[in-house]
Amino acid sequence: MTESTQQDRIALRRALVSVYDKSGLEELVRGLHDAGVELVSTGGSARLIGELGLPVTRVEDLTGFPECLDGRVKTLHPKVHAGILADRRLPSHVAQLEDLGVEPFDLVVSNLYPFTDTVASGASQDECVEQIDIGGPSMVRAAAKNHPSVAIVTSPERYADVLAALGEGGFTYEQRKRLAAEAFVHTASYDVAVASWMGSVLTDTSDGAGFPAWVGGTWERDAVLRYGENPHQSAALYRNDLTPGLAQAEQLHGKEMSYNNYVDADAARRAAHDFDEPAVAIIKHANPCGIAVGADVAEAHRRAHECDPVSAFGGVIATNRPVSVEMARQVAEVFTEVVVAPAYDEGAVEVLQGKKNVRLLVAEPLERGGVEMRPISGGLLVQERDGVDADGDDPDSWTLATGEAASPEVLADLAFAWKACRAAKSNAILLAKDGASVGIGMGQVNRVDSCRLAVDRAGERARGSVAASDAFFPFEDGPQILLDAGVAAIVQPGGSVRDELTIKAAEAAGVTMYFTGTRHFAH
Numbered sequence: 001m002t003e004s005t006q007q008d009r010i011a012l013r014r015a016l017v018s019v020y021d022k023s024g025l026e027e028l029v030r031g032l033h034d035a036g037v038e039l040v041s042t043g044g045s046a047r048l049i050g051e052l053g054l055p056v057t058r059v060e061d062l063t064g065f066p067e068c069l070d071g072r073v074k075t076l077h078p079k080v081h082a083g084i085l086a087d088r089r090l091p092s093h094v095a096q097l098e099d100l101g102v103e104p105f106d107l108v109v110s111n112l113y114p115f116t117d118t119v120a121s122g123a124s125q126d127e128c129v130e131q132i133d134i135g136g137p138s139m140v141r142a143a144a145k146n147h148p149s150v151a152i153v154t155s156p157e158r159y160a161d162v163l164a165a166l167g168e169g170g171f172t173y174e175q176r177k178r179l180a181a182e183a184f185v186h187t188a189s190y191d192v193a194v195a196s197w198m199g200s201v202l203t204d205t206s207d208g209a210g211f212p213a214w215v216g217g218t219w220e221r222d223a224v225l226r227y228g229e230n231p232h233q234s235a236a237l238y239r240n241d242l243t244p245g246l247a248q249a250e251q252l253h254g255k256e257m258s259y260n261n262y263v264d265a266d267a268a269r270r271a272a273h274d275f276d277e278p279a280v281a282i283i284k285h286a287n288p289c290g291i292a293v294g295a296d297v298a299e300a301h302r303r304a305h306e307c308d309p310v311s312a313f314g315g316v317i318a319t320n321r322p323v324s325v326e327m328a329r330q331v332a333e334v335f336t337e338v339v340v341a342p343a344y345d346e347g348a349v350e351v352l353q354g355k356k357n358v359r360l361l362v363a364e365p366l367e368r369g370g371v372e373m374r375p376i377s378g379g380l381l382v383q384e385r386d387g388v389d390a391d392g393d394d395p396d397s398w399t400l401a402t403g404e405a406a407s408p409e410v411l412a413d414l415a416f417a418w419k420a421c422r423a424a425k426s427n428a429i430l431l432a433k434d435g436a437s438v439g440i441g442m443g444q445v446n447r448v449d450s451c452r453l454a455v456d457r458a459g460e461r462a463r464g465s466v467a468a469s470d471a472f473f474p475f476e477d478g479p480q481i482l483l484d485a486g487v488a489a490i491v492q493p494g495g496s497v498r499d500e501l502t503i504k505a506a507e508a509a510g511v512t513m514y515f516t517g518t519r520h521f522a523h
């Protein structure tokens, strides 16, 4: 067998057309017809071609077998599949086709039933099953396998290439190989969607956790990034459009997003969207240097920025509301890497466009809940996402461990601090006042250092603030630092065997302390 080479163009003489998505079909089939290509097609596609006044052979006339079972069997016939699968580099295949009276196809154009859209529409089990395309993937995979002899087109975006190839004597081998690779991606993504949907059947429900027996996913390369976390690391962004988020954000202004910009913007979005009120999070290295809520985003931003203006330099900012002109003016005063928001009020983008370095992104609000995945060597960790409407968010569910019940204002601050501290990497201690962080200690390998950091960063503001700890205090040394700095109240999960020591310390300082019963590690 001779290996195909770059020069091997195969003239397009006969095409099989079977598409669910009929966009662009008219222009394609007119072009094919004008170039003298014989068209063979299935039910609805053939009808459309016929209505355009173009000659078309219906698949059932070719096979001598009717399309049946509500379209479950149309192209599943040797006269179709032998015509697609014959390797025309092999004289024996060519001879067999002649003996069998089968004509080969040079081009297959097919795209599949909309299974994913049907599932997303909330259709019934039977309706979803009906949208599992069988004949389409068989045809597509057959043509893709036989790319040395056949060109396979699975996207209307490639129709212009088909029309161009007609004028060039057909596709080259390299072009057919590329089309085949696209086709295998098309059917693989399709099967992953079907298997993910059906996979729940394999779930072992005896453990009550409800995790599927199999997890699949497909991502398409969106962009090669300048570099990764460091300049010597190459990196790329991949998208999964079934779960749109930051990767699908529209960039309105600024330089290309970097790897670290994406990591920080993702963390910023999670922090900001954890609140119902207008909220702003300023993130550096995936940790908050300020989080605040306010009457509007401008107030929230002002107060988040005040938390740690030194660290906010070069930060990534997310809001859970449209960026107002007032907020944009404030942001323009500070060197900022990225702003990501669900929208921008009229005029806000114009204000920020004056800053050539800031990247402005619009992304759909973050969906709360769901699961998150983290690859580890040899596997994947999957967990429910934390931080959203979690147990323990509501102060009514807290236990007063010591001191007077907090006033409504202090309780509101404690509730804010409790939510905000989960945006910081463990061990996290967050001091807050009036709905804004004033000092954050995070990412330390012991809780005492996090307390020191939070208090140091807060300075004078520590006095009268409230403190949240993302997990219990194992000893009283950490809380003592907070108490010495003058915090008015503390909220923490409780549950240490030495809780009594912490309670005693708070009691001695006359400080109220609540236990939430839940913790919010973030690693």
Ligand SMILES: NC(=O)c1ncn([C@@H]2O[C@H](COP(=O)(O)O)[C@@H](O)[C@H]2O)c1NC=O
Pocket (backbone or CB within 6 Å): 018, 019, 020, 021, 041, 042, 043, 044, 045, 046, 071, 072, 073, 074, 075, 076, 110, 111, 112, 113, 132, 133, 134, 135, 136, 137
């Ligand atoms: N069953 C078959 O033999 C079969 N052959 C092709 N199809 C699909 O039928 C659709 C096109 O149908 P129509 O031309 O009737 O609109 C395409 O999405 C194609 O993938 C089939 N349908 C489903 O399995």
